[in-house]
Amino acid sequence: MMGYFLLIKIKSGFLDLKNPLKLFLFLMLALTSVLYGWLLALFSQQVLMGDVGELTINLLFNYILLIIFIITLLRMIFPTYKPQQALFPLSYPLSRWHGYLFSVINGFFTPYFFYLLLFLVSGSVFLGEYNIVFLAAGSLVLVSSQLFTRLIQYFIDFRLKKKAFLVLVIVAILATGLYLLSITLVDFGSWPGILVVALLLVSGYFLEINQLEPKKHEHNGGLKKNSGVYLKLITNNPKVRGPLLVAMVGKVLFFGVDIFLMETKEEHLMNGELFYWIVASPLIIYTYVFNNTWGFWKAIWLNIEIRTGDAKQLLWQHLRLMSLPLIADICITLPLLYISWGEAGFILTFYFTSAFFLIAMSFFWSVFTPRQINATFQMKGSTSPVSVLISMAGVLLLTTLRVNNWFYLIVPLYVIFGGMGIWVALNYYDNGKGILMRKLSK
């Protein structure tokens, strides 16, 4: 059964390649992966010859493996949170262990793992004597990271029995053990890697059998004592509450680590480069929720539309809905950014320009690229990929403000673009209305 499952997964992957564009993309990305592997091998040779300062081959591999581990982990929440995929619901005539294994294995059948494996294989082929160590360590780090991601998802996606929290103890013991024995990622190529993978796999199964029910079915018993209507629209809506909570907690953790690094090593997380500022901007609450406001609050759109049909009223409701999360984001971000950087002028200009751009464009995206929201966290993403990409690109471009003061000239352009986004959405709402109806009523 497992063999047949693997066969159809591989077959379906190849069937996709019948499309010439997909085939071209596949070849390009595969070639790029191989090329990166080759470049790594070249760089490793220089390191081995002592041409790259004090960098040792072990340190280099550790960095590479750490990046692989972190990126695999971040895939879960960036650009939007992806819930754990339960391949076979409990109604299937499969044992829990089999169902769990199928889900785990299925998680690896994604282009991401294919290209990373290609990178690891090509790197190890071109590497000299360290090839097997690198391939084995890389593969086991990749697997560990994915299994660790699944563990986190169990806590986010499901209600768990109390004893499930024992897994946290196991993970803590595991991490402490690795630290005390000075086992680094490059050592994952032998027994430590296998042990970690085995422990994570068993821990995942332990969580699998100790789940009570998916959190998406959660409903509160009664009304919460919230005074504000708009607060209630957020806190009483699990599909909104979950992603916003994940976003805010993620942001606090991010800045916490950043401040810790500054205090201990006097360096910023990710060197304070591009990705850092994407997280610092309010982008995440838009890619998670507000680029698709009417997908999350369809009833509000429908009420406004059938009772007034007034696009301005819709814009007003849109702004009111996002006001509380945005205020929370401001309260978290600005003080922490100031503590961490101290450049008040840049921080305020960057934050508020990106916020204006995201606010304005989110009204546009919510009207023209709505998505139906069926679960608290859904696999296909809760906002449209185009809106995510353009929002990210917009915020990334703003980071040029740090490069040269001349780039402050682009700030008015953001105001103009944002204004145009609102204007277009208001004036062409009549067409957008059809899109909303079609997309949200599937």
Place this chain on the structure above:
Amino acid sequence: MIQISNLTKNFGRNTVLEQINLTVEKGQVYSLLGKNGAGKTTLINLLLDLLKPDSGTVQVFGKESSQLKPVDKLMMGIVGEELALIEEFSGYEYMIFIGKIYQIPTATLKKRIADLFQYFFEDGKDLRKRISKYSTGMKKKLAFCAAILHTPDLLILDEPFSGLDPLVASQMVLFLKKYHNLERTIFISSHDLSYVEKVSTHIGVLDQTRLVYNATLQEFTNDGTRELDAALLKILKPNESELEKIDWL
């Protein structure tokens, strides 16, 4: 009140409505009947401007439905296929929210909500319950209360009786009879013929994309000599011969 001319609507290659001509005058209670998938809800969505016609025109209050201003929509009350209930709210909060959209003065709004809840909801506690906890019937009642809160001139109801127990459905029939007058129009799409019969003044039948019947209730039932369901089956002609072919039953 409603004027539909040569209306055609396609979804891709699938034609849902074809050359529909229909006029609903002020003071009529017009019931649109038809099989599942006949296009009744599509027609209502076209009336509400939630869908655009491929050809033909849909006019409400003498204007193209796409040209209706917010002030025109304030004269309409709707219970659509989608009840559009904001489930994060309690029933009372939802009614207040809707009242604000319709700009009803607070004192009037509170009185109307109290009256409607008194009539439709036995247990006053239901008011304070979150809508996500309501049963299907309760949701339908709430959507109906929200639709008539501002006493609209045109009331559009898509399957208003489905999901209601016989007692509440009868209450709704009585309410509609009281609500209806020469200035108010009610447009209903429904399968529940026994209730339709009690409120309608006019009947239309949609079948296979076309409006195959359009007349007064008296004509439809042959001045009451024929039951409404018998009259409908005469038009829709169910295919009973296929049932005989299923020999394994």
